[in-house]
Each structure stands twice: as structure tokens, then as C-alpha cells.
Amino acid sequence: MENTLGLEIIEVVEQAAIASAKWMGKGEKNIADQVAVEAMRERMNKIHMRGRIVIGEGERDDAPMLYIGEEVGICANPEGKLQCSPDELIEIDIAVDPCEGTNLVAYGQPGSMAVLAISEKGGLFAAPDFYMKKLAAPPAAKGKVDINKSATENLKILSECLDRSIEELVIVVMKRERHNDLIKEIREAGARVQLISDGDVGAAVSCGFAGTNIHALMGIGAAPEGVISAAAMRAFGGHFQGQLIYDPAIVKTGLIGESKEANIDRLKSMNITDPDKVYDAHELASGETVLFAACGITSGNLMQGVRFFHGGARTQSLVISTQSKTARFVDTIHMNEQPKVVQLH
Ligand SMILES: O=C(COP(=O)(O)O)[C@@H](O)[C@H](O)[C@H](O)[C@H](O)COP(=O)(O)O
Numbered sequence: 001m002e003n004t005l006g007l008e009i010i011e012v013v014e015q016a017a018i019a020s021a022k023w024m025g026k027g028e029k030n031i032a033d034q035v036a037v038e039a040m041r042e043r044m045n046k047i048h049m050r051g052r053i054v055i056g057e058g059e060r061d062d063a064p065m066l067y068i069g070e071e072v073g074i075c076a077n078p079e080g081k082l083q084c085s086p087d088e089l090i091e092i093d094i095a096v097d098p099c100e101g102t103n104l105v106a107y108g109q110p111g112s113m114a115v116l117a118i119s120e121k122g123g124l125f126a127a128p129d130f131y132m133k134k135l136a137a138p139p140a141a142k143g144k145v146d147i148n149k150s151a152t153e154n155l156k157i158l159s160e161c162l163d164r165s166i167e168e169l170v171i172v173v174m175k176r177e178r179h180n181d182l183i184k185e186i187r188e189a190g191a192r193v194q195l196i197s198d199g200d201v202g203a204a205v206s207c208g209f210a211g212t213n214i215h216a217l218m219g220i221g222a223a224p225e226g227v228i229s230a231a232a233m234r235a236f237g238g239h240f241q242g243q244l245i246y247d248p249a250i251v252k253t254g255l256i257g258e259s260k261e262a263n264i265d266r267l268k269s270m271n272i273t274d275p276d277k278v279y280d281a282h283e284l285a286s287g288e289t290v291l292f293a294a295c296g297i298t299s300g301n302l303m304q305g306v307r308f309f310h311g312g313a314r315t316q317s318l319v320i321s322t323q324s325k326t327a328r329f330v331d332t333i334h335m336n337e338q339p340k341v342v343q344l345h
């Protein structure tokens with residue numbers, strides 16, 4: 001994938017973040033999500049690519065756009081069709097979460113972002129809309145911690161890898177009933193727990209950077225977000241493992257169907273014959289070229305949120321690419337009209 005695609009992809013997450021940020025604090029999570037979806041799709045449909053949504057807003061029959069399987073890019077755009085023929089274009093798979101942390105945007109809370117991952121066709125695991133047990137950790141612990149070990153064992157390993165006492169470690173866990181035992185175990189081992197209500201993509205990627213005061217993500221989140229997190233950690237050399245959770249009794253949210261058996265059958269129909277398999281970042285984001293892009297909607301550990309000023313907006317994005325082997329922070333001033341003042345910082 002040419003680097004130019006990477007630069008256009010930044011605009012995709014910037015536009016989604018700007019659209020969603022206009023709804024920050026208004027208590028309307030579905031609108032904050034919808035406007036991000038529309039803005040992301042509109043900008044994607046200007047890019048000379050032949051994109052396919054492999055992780056999106058849902059199955060075709062329950063998501064009006066950015067549904068799983070939707071073709072995006074210049075050829076999906078009626079005017080664009082005239083400008084090119086599909087077989088001239090690079091085929092890529094795209095995992096999107098136009099508004100990751102819809103609740104966070106609706107209630108003006110930190111850490112929401114517009115996010116996506118791309119790879120060449122077949123390069124991203126098309127995770128079903130189930131849950132995923134996740135373990136994310138810094139590059140220094142890559143391959144040393146293991147999702148099959150207990151939290152206590154992993155904390156000891158993390159402590160050695162990071163040369164930090166267990167008491168200094170901060171572990172992010174989503175504040176959910178399913179995590180009560182995990183939270184208790186982490187605290188009893190002596191580490192500290194940062195509970196989050198939503199947004200485990202940002203938490204996972206924060207593990208990749210020193211200075212975030214986040215040393216691991218543990219617990220169960222959504223599987224689609226797990227693939228997007230894995231793409232970032234793959235590009236960054238961080239540790240990420242994921243294991244599908246398909247038993248409704250474990251997550252207790254009523255969002256993944258009636259029964260474990262029915263979910264196992266659904267996985268089989270997706271050629272996932274070992275439902276308990278543990279995937280690492282290279283299996284979840286297996287493409288030769290993987291690119292992760294996120295733009296802050298509300299400010300968080302990694303990026304500033306969208307700041308509006310008279311005549312425009314300012315955004316901060318993070319793009320991590322296996323191709324250029326870079327993690328780029330992109331600070332963009334969007335000038336819709338001639339602004340009276342353009343701040344340097
Ligand atoms: O918290 C999240 C919100 O995602 P979104 O729906 O795009 O705003 C994600 O980061 C989480 O991975 C996931 O949605 C959450 O863990 C699902 O758990 P639950 O809320 O218990 O269903």
C-alpha cells in the first residue's frame with residue numbers, strides 16, 4: 001500500500017472525529033455514532049482504493065452503512081465510478097469503529113476516538129460481533145506475558161520485564177460485573193487498577209507507549225475492537241493476545257445471542273473451528289502491511305480531542321504503520337473559513 005493511502009486515511013479518521021465531536025456532551029450516543037459513520041464513509045469514498053469493510057457497524061441487514069462486506073472507495077461513489085475501473089485499484093480490507101466510545105462522546109468523557117485499521121485483502125481477522133478476552137502489554141513484555149497465565153503470574157512477569165515493582169503497575173480493566181474476580185486478583189497481587197467504562201482500544205494502544213502510566217489491559221471487551229487493537233500493537237511491536245468469548249453466561253450482557261451452542265455453530269459457519277483458540281497480534285492482523293489510524297474525539301491518554309475555533313477545528317491523530325515502521329502523531333488545523341487567529345500550539 002502506498003504511503004499516500006496512509007495520508008488519505010488520516011483524513012478519514014479526522015473527518016469522522018470532527019463530525020462526532022460536534023455531538024460531544026449532548027447525551028445522544030447514537031447520533032454521535034451515526035454522524036461519524038457518515039463522515040468516515042463519505043471521505044473513504046473519495047480514495048482511489050478498492051476497500052471492503054471486514055469489521056464495521058454490523059451485518060448488512062442491521063447497519064445502513066459501513067456494514068460488513070460493504071465496498072468502499074472511489075468506485076463506490078457514483079461520480080467516482082467514471083474516473084476509474086476497479087481492477088486498477090489496490091484491494092484492501094478495512095476494520096472500522098467510526099466512534100469508539102460512543103458513551104464517552106455522549107457524556108463528554110475522555111478517551112473516545114475515530115479509529116480504523118487497514119491491510120491488504122485477507123490481512124485482518126474478520127471477528128464476529130462477539131466478545132474477546134484480551135491481554136495487551138508493552139513491547140518489553142511481548143511474548144513473555146501470556147493470556148493463558150493468571151493475572152498474578154502476568155503481573156510478576158510484567159514487573160520483571162518493565163523493571164518496575166508490582167505496586168507501580170497500573171492495569172486497565174473495563175468496569176463490568178464479569179471482571180469482579182479479575183479486579184480483586186490484580187489488587188491482591190499489589191498492582192493498581194484503572195477502571196474504564198468504555199474504550200478499550202485506547203487502553204490497549206496506550207500499553208504500547210511508555211509515559212501513559214498504563215502497563216497492561218486485561219479482561220473481556222468486544223472482539224471487533226480487539227482486532228483493531230491488535231493491528232496497532234502488531235504495527236508497534238507491542239504484546240496483544242485475544243481469545244473469543246462466545247458464552248453469553250460469561251459476559252452477562254445479553255448481547256451475543258441465546259446460547260453458547262448456537263454461537264459455536266455460528267463460528268463454525270465462519271470456518272472458526274476452534275472457538276477457544278488464542279490469537280496473537282500477527283494472527284488477528286496477519287497482513288504484510290498493516291496500518292492503524294485513530295483521531296481523538298475527546299482528549300485521552302494518546303491524543304487531544306477535537307478543538308473547535310472560529311472558522312475551523314484542530315485534530316490530533318495517531319497513525320502506526322508496518323510499512324513505514326512509524327508511529328506518527330498528526331496535528332492538523334482544519335480551516336473551513338479564513339480564521340481570524342491560527343494558534344501555533
Ligand atoms: O467500550 C467500547 C465501546 O465501543 P462502542 O460501542 O464503539 O462505543 C469498546 O471499546 C469495548 O471494546 C466494547 O464495546 C465493550 O467492552 C463491550 O462491553 P459491554 O459494554 O459490556 O458490552
Ligand SMILES: [Mn+2]
Binds near residue numbers: 097100222225
Ligand atoms: Mn467500539
Ligand SMILES: [Mn+2]
Binds near residue numbers: 033098
Ligand atoms: Mn463504535
